[in-house]
Amino acid sequence: MNEQTPSTGSVFSLRHGDNGIAWLSIDVPGESMNTLQASFVDEIGAILTELEGNKDIKGMVLYSAKPDNFVAGADVRMLDACETAEDAQAIAQAGQQLFTRLEKLPFHVVAAIHGPCLGGGLELALACHSRVATDDDKTRIGLPEVQLGLLPGSGGTQRLPRLIGVAGSLDMILTGKQLRAKKAKKVGVVDDVVTHSVLLKVAEELAGKSKPKRKSSWQDWAMGGNALGRSVVFDQAAKKTHEKTRGNYPATEAILEVIKHGLDKGVEKGLALEAKRFGELVMTKESAALRSLFFATTAMKKETGAEAEPREVTGVAVLGGGLMGAGIANVSATKANLPVRVKDVSNDGLLNAMNYSYKLLDKKRKRRIISKAELQAQMARISGSTDYSGMNRCNVVVEAVFEDLSLKHNMVEEVEGALAENTIFATNTSSLPIHQIAEGAKRPENIVGLHYFSPVDKMPLVEVIPHAGTSEETVATVVKLAKKQGKTPIVVADKAGFYVNRILAPYMNEAATTLLAGESVEHIDNALLDFGFPVGPVTLLDEVGIDIGAKISPILLNELGERFRAPDMFDVMLNDGRKGRKSGKGFFTYNGKKKEVDKRVYGLLGVELKSQLSGHELAMRCVLMMLNEAARCLDEGVVKSARDGDIGAVFGIGFPPFLGGPFRYMDQIGVKRVVELLEQHEAKYGDRFAPCDRLKAMASEGVAFYE
Numbered sequence: 001m002n003e004q005t006p007s008t009g010s011v012f013s014l015r016h017g018d019n020g021i022a023w024l025s026i027d028v029p030g031e032s033m034n035t036l037q038a039s040f041v042d043e044i045g046a047i048l049t050e051l052e053g054n055k056d057i058k059g060m061v062l063y064s065a066k067p068d069n070f071v072a073g074a075d076v077r078m079l080d081a082c083e084t085a086e087d088a089q090a091i092a093q094a095g096q097q098l099f100t101r102l103e104k105l106p107f108h109v110v111a112a113i114h115g116p117c118l119g120g121g122l123e124l125a126l127a128c129h130s131r132v133a134t135d136d137d138k139t140r141i142g143l144p145e146v147q148l149g150l151l152p153g154s155g156g157t158q159r160l161p162r163l164i165g166v167a168g169s170l171d172m173i174l175t176g177k178q179l180r181a182k183k184a185k186k187v188g189v190v191d192d193v194v195t196h197s198v199l200l201k202v203a204e205e206l207a208g209k210s211k212p213k214r215k216s217s218w219q220d221w222a223m224g225g226n227a228l229g230r231s232v233v234f235d236q237a238a239k240k241t242h243e244k245t246r247g248n249y250p251a252t253e254a255i256l257e258v259i260k261h262g263l264d265k266g267v268e269k270g271l272a273l274e275a276k277r278f279g280e281l282v283m284t285k286e287s288a289a290l291r292s293l294f295f296a297t298t299a300m301k302k303e304t305g306a307e308a309e310p311r312e313v314t315g316v317a318v319l320g321g322g323l324m325g326a327g328i329a330n331v332s333a334t335k336a337n338l339p340v341r342v343k344d345v346s347n348d349g350l351l352n353a354m355n356y357s358y359k360l361l362d363k364k365r366k367r368r369i370i371s372k373a374e375l376q377a378q379m380a381r382i383s384g385s386t387d388y389s390g391m392n393r394c395n396v397v398v399e400a401v402f403e404d405l406s407l408k409h410n411m412v413e414e415v416e417g418a419l420a421e422n423t424i425f426a427t428n429t430s431s432l433p434i435h436q437i438a439e440g441a442k443r444p445e446n447i448v449g450l451h452y453f454s455p456v457d458k459m460p461l462v463e464v465i466p467h468a469g470t471s472e473e474t475v476a477t478v479v480k481l482a483k484k485q486g487k488t489p490i491v492v493a494d495k496a497g498f499y500v501n502r503i504l505a506p507y508m509n510e511a512a513t514t515l516l517a518g519e520s521v522e523h524i525d526n527a528l529l530d531f532g533f534p535v536g537p538v539t540l541l542d543e544v545g546i547d548i549g550a551k552i553s554p555i556l557l558n559e560l561g562e563r564f565r566a567p568d569m570f571d572v573m574l575n576d577g578r579k580g581r582k583s584g585k586g587f588f589t590y591n592g593k594k595k596e597v598d599k600r601v602y603g604l605l606g607v608e609l610k611s612q613l614s615g616h617e618l619a620m621r622c623v624l625m626m627l628n629e630a631a632r633c634l635d636e637g638v639v640k641s642a643r644d645g646d647i648g649a650v651f652g653i654g655f656p657p658f659l660g661g662p663f664r665y666m667d668q669i670g671v672k673r674v675v676e677l678l679e680q681h682e683a684k685y686g687d688r689f690a691p692c693d694r695l696k697a698m699a700s701e702g703v704a705f706y707e
Contacts, residue, residue: 020058027065035075059207063112071121089279095154099127112203126159133181144176149287153278289660305479308472315393321349325400326356327456333381336484342384350384388418426450435467445471461651496559500652506625511537518610527615532656542580630662635694642705663705
């Protein structure tokens with residue numbers, strides 16, 4: 001790269017090589033990730049004016065000066081400053097205009113992509129004439145705006161369908177999925193995939209060639225240029241999308257409308273509608289809620305969870321090779337990249353843990369996400385034994401054995417005898433108080449709760465539960481470990497049910513109560529699916545296990561009182577061999593992937609079907625129990641903040657993300673209204689709906705959870 005005098009701004013730097021290739025680098029100062037900001041408009045505009053007037057340039061490479069990212073998207077913070085839809089629309093229009101100017105440059109512009117190229121970053125790359133990406137695992141390509149309740153606002157809805165076709169672009173934009181480079185090349189988003197070491201060289205060679213020709217008219221027709229084919233694709237996409245979103249995410253409908261409009265009426269009109277709908281979506285309550293979750297998780301990544309420095313984790317030992325233990329071993333080895341030693345009482349347990357990880361990794365290998373060598377390297381991190389041998393590198397032990405207090409006491413005693421003094425003992429209990437598990441321990445400061453959710457490889461939340469004697473260093477260490485495992489940890493108090501199960505139990509109990517009162521399983525599940533939960537409560541009970549519910553219920557009732565009394569159905573179900581999916585029958589029967597409601601359950605429970613509630617009434621009845629308990633948890637310090645409570649509910653039990661979590665939702669409908677609804681339900685259904693003191697005080701003072 002022989003260069004002439006560069007033109008340098010605060011973010012963009014333009015250099016001219018003596019071979020006629022220009023180099024435009026992006027480097028946002030003081031930030032680890034490049035993001036696009038409205039304040040860059042003048043700077044980019046000036047550079048484009050310079051490029052438009054330079055007749056000596058043969059081609060240009062656009063690249064990032066950051067070591068591990070291209071452009072991670074637009075800076076979401078600027079959207080919160082918008083007071084009207086027109087403000088947000090203007091931001092989109094400014095981006096569109098700049099990217100159109102880039103696209104119209106007379107020479108070949110090549111985007112050299114390494115690391116995340118997302119949202120506005122991909123829209124920038126799409127405005128270039130060619131794209132080359134690295135095969136590095138860090139490289140991710142996508143338009144995730146829908147996950148913030150938005151659509152791509154800088155030309156993405158118009159350029160991507162014309163590049164890869166309607167079906168492929170709808171799949172990317174409606175889901176917000178992120179593609180690895182090889183997959184992006186396969187679908188046509190990038191033109192070449194190379195190793196990082198030759199990225200700029202390959203991009204430079206490509207930029208020196210003439211601009212790629214526009215697709216033939218036949219290709220345009222096949223990619224959605226014909227109205228008939230387009231209509232079929234859009235109808236199918238709309239139907240499939242509505243099944244998933246149930247009308248709760250306005251961005252998906254806007255995406256379908258804008259892409260179709262652009263293909264029907266042309267790019268210019270497509271861009272105009274894209275900017276208009278973008279502005280409108282920014283002002284929706286759904287986008288505001290989704291953006292609040294984005295800001296919350298971003299802030300939490302920087303927090304340690306305690307006032308101490310974490311220790312370096314050198315290895316993880318997992319006690320128990322069952323479903324939870326196998327999942328914990330998997331994320332520790334494959335995501336945290338740590339050596340893992342599984343201990344189980346039998347070789348069958350060890351084999352189960354190994355098979356669990358192998359199946360997950362082999363699925364990735366078959367999809368060409370990892371190579372056979374990478375599979376073998378990750379499997380090599382997991383070993384097992386029926387004793388404590390081979391654990392000398394492990395300074396964190398995660399216990400995932402049965403919910404039996406004496407068994408857990410035995411585990412603590414064994415670990416304290418067999419491993420080093422500073423070994424952390426983290427228990428994956430879902431119901432037993434941590435202070436009870438720590439009773440009699442020689443080093444109670446090393447004992448902490450680390451509550452994962454099933455299946456561990458998919459569920460993003462972990463509850464970190466210190467007891468009164470847990471050291472700050474122990475908390476900080478397991479918080480850091482959970483993040484390395486790809487989890488979002490929240491620190492919660494050592495009280496019965498902790499946070500997630502405590503707010504889930506009354507919700508589930510209320511759903512069961514409506515079932516016994518005559519509401520059908522389908523009606524109950526559909527009502528909560530329509531409300532926005534990913535699965536209905538009856539399905540969830542079958543998935544978690546009716547036996548687990550039966551075990552947790554008495555603990556919560558004993559510790560927290562009558563409002564946690566479960567309907568009298570667990571024993572009846574279990575006596576009939578109905579544990580849920582694990583036993584092949586519960587409220588549903590299972591035949592492979594097929595499941596259907598087992599109508600014999602109604603007779604077994606003495607239920608006479610007589611639907612009395614609308615879907616909305618039924619959903620609110622269950623959700624109000626959850627809201628009331630969430631407010632109690634905050635009042636008692638079970639969660640440290642409304643933010644942590646919202647993250648816990650959304651990531652732990654799938655509380656509808658577009659509502660932002662229980663606390664954000666209560667603010668949205670008004671705390672005073674929540675109290676009124678609880679009092680109405682109390683009068684109709686009983687004391688369990690009595691609004692808690694915290695909510696009544698807030699209602700009378702007119703305050704919100706988020707000021």
